[in-house]
Amino acid sequence: MITDKKERVIEAAALSxxxxxxxxxxxxxxxxIAKVAKGTIYTFFDSKESLFSTILERTMxxxxxxxxTAIQEEAAFHENIQAMLDAILGFRxxxxxLIKMGQEAKELGxxxxxxxxxxxxxxxxxxxxxxxxxEKAKGIVTKHDPELLAFxxxxxxxxxxxxxxxxxEPLPKETISEIIRAQIH
Amino acid sequence: MITDKKERVIEAAALSxxxxxxxxxxxxxxxxIAKVAKGTIYTFFDSKESLFSTILERTMxxxxxxxxTAIQEEAAFHENIQAMLDAILGFRxxxxxLIKMGQEAKELGxxxxxxxxxxxxxxxxxxxxxxxxxEKAKGIVTKHDPELLAFxxxxxxxxxxxxxxxxxEPLPKETISEIIRAQIH
DNA sequence: AATTGACCATAAATCGTTTTTGGTCATTCG
DNA sequence: CGAATGACCAAAAACGATTTATGGTCAATT
Numbered sequence: 420m421i422t423d424k425k426e427r428v429i430e431a432a433a434l435s436x437x438x439x440x441x442x443x444x445x446x447x448x449x450x451x452i453a454k455v456a457k458g459t460i461y462t463f464f465d466s467k468e469s470l471f472s473t474i475l476e477r478t479m480x481x482x483x484x485x486x487x488t489a490i491q492e493e494a495a496f497h498e499n500i501q502a503m504l505d506a507i508l509g510f511r512x513x514x515x516x517l518i519k520m521g522q523e524a525k526e527l528g529x530x531x532x533x534x535x536x537x538x539x540x541x542x543x544x545x546x547x548x549x550x551x552x553x554e555k556a557k558g559i560v561t562k563h564d565p566e567l568l569a570f571x572x573x574x575x576x577x578x579x580x581x582x583x584x585x586x587x588e589p590l591p592k593e594t595i596s597e598i599i600r601a602q603i604h
Numbered sequence: 605m606i607t608d609k610k611e612r613v614i615e616a617a618a619l620s621x622x623x624x625x626x627x628x629x630x631x632x633x634x635x636x637i638a639k640v641a642k643g644t645i646y647t648f649f650d651s652k653e654s655l656f657s658t659i660l661e662r663t664m665x666x667x668x669x670x671x672x673t674a675i676q677e678e679a680a681f682h683e684n685i686q687a688m689l690d691a692i693l694g695f696r697x698x699x700x701x702l703i704k705m706g707q708e709a710k711e712l713g714x715x716x717x718x719x720x721x722x723x724x725x726x727x728x729x730x731x732x733x734x735x736x737x738x739e740k741a742k743g744i745v746t747k748h749d750p751e752l753l754a755f756x757x758x759x760x761x762x763x764x765x766x767x768x769x770x771x772x773e774p775l776p777k778e779t780i781s782e783i784i785r786a787q788i789h
Numbered sequence: 790a791a792t793t794g795a796c797c798a799t800a801a802a803t804c805g806t807t808t809t810t811g812g813t814c815a816t817t818c819g
Numbered sequence: 820c821g822a823a824t825g826a827c828c829a830a831a832a833a834c835g836a837t838t839t840a841t842g843g844t845c846a847a848t849t
Binding site for chain 1: 751755763783
Binding site: 641 | 822823824825
């Protein structure tokens with residue numbers, strides 16, 4: 420059955436991309452793990468890139484879901500933003516594929532993978548933006564427009580969590596909350 | 605006269621490092637430009653690295669000066685912070701050596717140059733911190749401690765100027781001021 | 790019609806060779 | 820005599836020819 424094979428290919432590819440990265444994953448090995456011939460993969464996907472895109476899209480969907488469940492209809496705006504950021508960062512830190520992409524970008528520095536990471540960031544920003552817009556529709560007033568606010572909040576959060584810890588003790592959760600909250604007004 | 609030769613070496617090295625970067629600058633060419641023998645350089649400096657350090661230190665001194673002159677004793681805190689950040693970024697954008705280091709880090713990605721850039725950033729952060737502490741001594745109250753505030757302000761400023769512009773129209777000066785100002789309280 | 794895997798062009802890794810480079814030091818020079 | 824030189828050296832980097840690995844195709848097979 421067609422779907423069965425396609426599923427197997429996706430599963431094998433997801434495993435391999437997560438474990439070895441984009442470059443070190445070969446179509447031959449994906450075929451072998453999926454127990455199909457190499458040619459078969461090309462009946463489902465145009466190229467290695469498009470196969471990868473499918474995996475990435477699936478991962479981004481999971482990320483959106485993780486973020487969605489962190490949001491509570493009745494909670495305060497700033498609490499939701501905070502919870503969502505935690506969920507996103509937690510996901511990023513735990514999901515093997517995104518970790519591997521980060522490593523690969525640093526080690527190999529290929530334009531290809533760099534491009535992928537910008538795309539991931541773009542999608543995360545879009546998601547944050549959509550959350551902000553939903554809150555805005557509920558009547559909350561923000562100082563800046565959603566695009567800028569999403570950008571600000573995300574960049575600051577990353578800076579406080581990742582960059583800061585490269586040279587300092589981790590900041591207490593309350594300090595981070597307070598700073599993020601201050602951006603929202 | 606000894607100083608004369610040493611000056612020539614420094615001048616030649618500054619030129620070459622700025623123009624070609626660290627790796628592409630050879631001790632032989634520095635010697636040639638400075639019109640000294642290669643061995644002579646080693647009577648003043650222990651290694652290529654230490655020669656480079658001298659140049660970098662000189663550049664950082666200039667940067668501190670540029671920032672210093674941007675600060676007005678009688679101006680408001682947030683105005684001084686803003687003026688100082690503008691001065692630092694302007695300097696970074698105009699000073700050939702720092703530009704070249706940035707390019708080299710991106711292209712070659714060598715640990716050596718990466719290390720240099722972290723050092724530069726560390727120094728800039730220290731400078732901003734010292735400015736904040738001076739203001740604090742004058743009685744201004746800040747919400748966060750100077751190290752954290754310096755970090756926040758600098759990261760946000762860079763994000764708003766450099767990162768934002770990679771995908772958006774530049775932000776109006778007033779917006780940036782407003783955001784930076786909001787961090788200070 | 791779906792699937793396969795031998796096949797191909799090209800990209801990437803390998804490896805021996807040559808060139809370049811940072812650094813030294815015996816010799817020269819002022 | 821001390822400062823300055825540049826031939827010299829070991830090690831690193833650049834080169835280039837050759838081999839290997841890889842993404843993608845397609846005639847043959849199921």
